[in-house]
Amino acid sequence: MACSLILVRHPPVALAWQKRCYGQSDPGLSRAGQAMVVPLLDQLADLAPHVIIHSDMKRTRAIAGPLGKRLGILPIAEPLWRERYFGSWEGQSWNAIYRATGNAMDGMIDAPETFRPGESGETTRELFNRIMAALVSASQKGSILIITHGGPIACARAARTAEGLAKIAELVPPTGSVTLL
Numbered sequence: 001m002a003c004s005l006i007l008v009r010h011p012p013v014a015l016a017w018q019k020r021c022y023g024q025s026d027p028g029l030s031r032a033g034q035a036m037v038v039p040l041l042d043q044l045a046d047l048a049p050h051v052i053i054h055s056d057m058k059r060t061r062a063i064a065g066p067l068g069k070r071l072g073i074l075p076i077a078e079p080l081w082r083e084r085y086f087g088s089w090e091g092q093s094w095n096a097i098y099r100a101t102g103n104a105m106d107g108m109i110d111a112p113e114t115f116r117p118g119e120s121g122e123t124t125r126e127l128f129n130r131i132m133a134a135l136v137s138a139s140q141k142g143s144i145l146i147i148t149h150g151g152p153i154a155c156a157r158a159a160r161t162a163e164g165l166a167k168i169a170e171l172v173p174p175t176g177s178v179t180l181l
Helices: 031-046 058-071 094-110 124-138 150-158 164-171
Strands: 004-009 051-054 143-148 178-180
Touching (some): 004 150, 031 058, 058 143, 124 150, 124 164, 150 164, 150 178
Parallel strands (some): 051 143
Antiparallel strands (some): 004 178
């Protein structure tokens, strides 16, 4: 059997975090996000994955646990699939970050090799390399479902395009979405 990869971006996080840089912070799902879980579980169960991997964050466990129980699969918590680490920006509002740094956040796209968000965060290249390692680690025969975040999914998608990191911002899927690779 050939390997198929199913990438799922978690549903929306708690309202208090939605306009914040939450990266590797660990907010739970909003009420709207919680309401998306059951229909998402139905959709994912129909895809019949052989393996379930998640980032180990609350917002991905909210899907991995119930889906694993439904399918009789023990989900694998894999920190490599966490969102980008944003350094001192973690937990701050995007507006406050912009007020303090202006267009500096564009460095994540314009300078993917060197720009560190929040001074100590991961560069875009480091995030990309981490996700490439996670993909290699997850590769096996069968259907693999990975519940993760926007940045990691964009990296996995970028690895399959000629533009690579140049168009990564355009490859971030909406919350609660399913991407088949």
